[in-house]
Amino acid sequence: MRGKYAVAILASALLVGLAGCSGSGSEPAADGDISGDLTYAIWDQNQQPAMEKMADDFMAEHPDVKVTVEVTPFTQYWTKLQTQGSAKTLPDVFWMNGPNAKIYAPSGLIEPITSLVDDGQIDPANYPESLDELYTIDGVQYGVPKDFDTIGVWYNTDLLQKAGVPEPTADWTWDDFKAAAQTVSDKLSGDGVYGVVAELTGQQSYYDSIFQAGGYVISDDMKTSGYDDPKTIEGLQLWTDLIASGASPSVQQLSDTTPNQWFTSGKAAFYQAGSWMASEIAESPIAADVKTVQMPAEEKSATVIHGVANVVAADSQNKAAAQAFQAYLGSKEAALTLAELGAAIPAFNGTQQTWVDSEPGFGLQMFLDATSYAVPDPESYNTTAWRDLEYELLPQAFSGERPVKEVADELAERMNALLAEEQ
Amino acid sequence: MTRLTTVPRPAGDLRQPAAGPRAGTPVRPPRRRSRRSSQRSLWGWAFIGPAVAGLFVFYLWPLVQTAYFSFTKWGVFGGSTWAGIANYQKLLSDPAVLTSLRNTIVYTAIVLLGVPIAVVTASLINRPGLRLAKLYRVLFFMPYVAMPVAVALVWRLMFNGDFGIVNAALAVVGVEGPHWTSTPGLALVALGVVGLWASIGFNMIIISSGLASIPQELYEAAQLDGAGGIRIFFSVTVPLLAPTLFFVVVITTITAFQVFDLLFALLGAMNPAMPQTQSLIYLFYSEAFVSNDKGYAAAIALLILVVIGAVTAIQFRLQRRWANID
Structure with missing residues (x-):
């Protein structure tokens, strides 16, 4: 065995020597010295093909770099990163969201993009200003915007036709929404079909309705909860009403079978969900019958807008390579890859149309138009702490187990206590 | 065969088969510290050294650290400040x-x-x-070999309220099944059933x-005395099995107190029934890794240690009463 190794080492030493002789002018000088292994951590399996394509394209330009894409489901993604962050073993490049940027940046765990901007590899002007702002903490930008997302209503034209419900138009209201969903549930109950489903976790359901009703989740100074505001409570009430009337499956049903499963298997007519669902719905058996429309309005139209960014770990062993990859992910070329594969709305200005065209039947333009009435995702320093409270308490309101106002008041009180701790 | 070497015990007194006087307890010679014995003890330490070191590094030291952490408040990525008994005050309120307890x-x-x-199935097998x-032994043992997460995911599909096989079976006999894993209260029972299985x-x-x-002679003797199958089971099998049962009960209690993976996979983090179903370990997990409150989580961890310690101590006391057979 030992002899074998010796031969191998000798042989490789010879090869290196030969390579050295063959002249050093063959590689591009600019980034010739970046090499090493990179880990790119993401949470959305639907976007994995697009991310791997980008990694491949990057590796084709930089043969000495090896990028491994690592997918962790969203619910475990942040717990995993937190452990890695404590142990200073974060992935070299990873997805970041708004709430967590506010924790990671002040803790010094992610690298500012200042140097990349200074030498011209990244130009923040290429991305919507609101997204740059989302990742700018105390005047320093930490992330390169990757994509953005808004919320809308996906609907199954075949089910609407069977129930005799006309297709919704952009100017519909909550009352139209409730009535249409109710009719579908009533007419098609024999097939086990429901009117509407939604993920009852904020961004894709009650945050939107809270804003539509004129309420708020957290005050602008991030010090007080908005859950005891009467208009906020109205926004929560919408979902309680939809469930109580049977227009939507119960909280239990939505937990046993997830909303996307209900919708993609043709068991729900309306599905209020994010723009990132495009690729999953496009691959489902009902894809040909699906269209989208903006969410119904109450006091006004509103949608939550949020965007993911790519960040580099401050402790990365291969920071030069990681930053080069980060810059590539922020390029127009990468944005077009993202758009063509229908994975998400790219953040790079001027590439969004490619995403809209990736699935012409869906009417995806609506998600871009939604930016005109969009509201930023409500966040504070330790957002996850009070989001966890929402998940604990709000199901009791939606299921009708306790009055909405009572639950909302308790939530506001406990959220205020958490916010006070943050100060 | 044991048959030739053991003396059949009197069949009349089945409940106390070992009631006779204990065979002479050896009288210990007075302890003397000789050079030889200290050398021997040194060797003893050398042999158990690696295991003790591992125990210390991986169990005792973290325990001490956890105890210390429970008096601190943590930043999200480490860095702690002294918090006194604040975490324990929170624990009580x-x-x-x-x-979750x-x-x-x-x-x-x-x-x-x-x-x-398990006693009944074991004696049947x-x-x-x-x-x-x-074959039966393998079939019964299979769930123990399978990963808890895989087991939980399959049960989750079976328990699905709208499309699961459990409710489909109930529907055949005209019963409309509930949403097993997402209804508060019921989810705990469903979890228990899977854990039991x-x-x-x-x-x-x-x-x-x-x-x-x-x-085997005891069974033969009991049969000669005219005891039926059920009588033999309760008068011979159960009392002689007591030490084994004690072991099984202690181990089952300790593992059941630490339930986490089964719960996490069967219900899922977003389950509306989770607050009414979560175990102490789940609470510890969610405080430490979701709410980022590691100091409080350390206090919960110590509470779990105390509770398991207390339960086990009680079991050992009881053991002296009902499992004292040698």
């Missing part, structure tokens, strides 16, 4: 602690129901002349070995 106890109680079931006994295999194997060590 937090309703989630009581709920109650949930853990209920779950453990349900899983413990599996012990009598150990009946002489049973065909395919090995998964524990039977291991318990059954341990109990089988306990059964095998019961001398």
Whole structure:
């Protein structure tokens, strides 16, 4: 065995020597010295093909770099990163969201993009200003915007036709929404079909309705909860009403079978969900019958807008390579890859149309138009702490187990206590 | 065969088979510290050294650290400040602690129901002349070998309220099944049933070995005295199995108190029934890794240690009463 190794080492030493002789002018000088292994951590399996394509394209330009894409489901993604962050073993490049940027940046765990901007590899002007702002903490930008997302209503034209419900138009209201969903549930109950489903976790359901009703989740100074505001409570009430009337499956049903499963298997007519669902719905058996429309309005139209960014770990062993990859992910070329594969709305200005065209039947333009009435995702320093409270308490309101106002008041009180701790 | 070497015990007094006076306890010679014995003890330490070092580094030291952390407040990525008894004050006033303690106890109680079931299945499988006994043993043991997460995911599909096989079976007999894993209260029972089912295999194997060590003569003697199958089971098998049962009960209790993976995979983090189903370990997890409150989580961890320690101590006390057989 030992002899074998010796031969191998000798042989490789010879090869290196030969390579050295063959002249050093063959590689591009600019980034010739970046090499090493990179880990790119993401949470959305639907976007994995697009991310791997980008990694491949990057590796084709930089043969000495090896990028491994690592997918962790969203619910475990942040717990995993937190452990890695404590142990200073974060992935070299990873997805970041708004709430967590506010924790990671002040803790010094992610690298500012200042140097990349200074030498011209990244130009923040290429991305919507609101997204740059989302990742700018105390005047320093930490992330390169990757994509953005808004919320809308996906609907199954075949089910609407069977129930005799006309297709919704952009100017519909909550009352139209409730009535249409109710009719579908009533007419098609024999097939086990429901009117509407939604993920009852904020961004894709009650945050939107809270804003539509004129309420708020957290005050602008991030010090007080908005859950005891009467208009906020109205926004929560919408979902309680939809469930109580049977227009939507119960909280239990939505937990046993997830909303996307209900919708993609043709068991729900309306599905209020994010723009990132495009690729999953496009691959489902009902894809040909699906269209989208903006969410119904109450006091006004509103949608939550949020965007993911790519960040580099401050402790990365291969920071030069990681930053080069980060810059590539922020390029127009990468944005077009993202758009063509229908994975998400790219953040790079001027590439969004490619995403809209990736699935012409869906009417995806609506998600871009939604930016005109969009509201930023409500966040504070330790957002996850009070989001966890929402998940604990709000199901009791939606299921009708306790009055909405009572639950909302308790939530506001406990959220205020958490916010006070943050100060 | 043991038959030739053991003396059959009197059949009349089946409940106390070992009641006779203990065979002479050896009188210990007075201890003397000689050079030889200290050298021997040195060797002893050398042999157990690696194990003790591992125990210290991986169990005792973290325990000490956890105890210290429970008096601190943590930043999200480490860095702690002294917080005094604040975490323990919170522990006493937090309703989630009581709920999850109650949930853990209920779950453990349900899983413990599996012990009598394991005794019955073990004695059925150990009946002489049973065909395919090995196959049954493998089938019962299978859940114990399977990953808890895989087991939980399959049960989750079966328990699905709208499309699951459990409710489909109930529908055949005209019963509309509930949403097992997402209805508060019911989810805990569903969890217990899966935990019970998964524990039977291991318990059954341990109990089988306990059964095998019961001398065959006792059964023959009992039969001669005219005892029927059920009488023999309760008068011979159960009392002689007591030490094994004690072991099984202690191990089952300790593992049941630490339930996490099964719960996490069967219900899922976003389950509306989670607050009414979560165990102490789940509460610890969510405080430490979701809410980023590691100091408080350390206090919960110590509470779990104290509770398990107390329960085990009580069991050992009880053992002196009902499992004192040698």
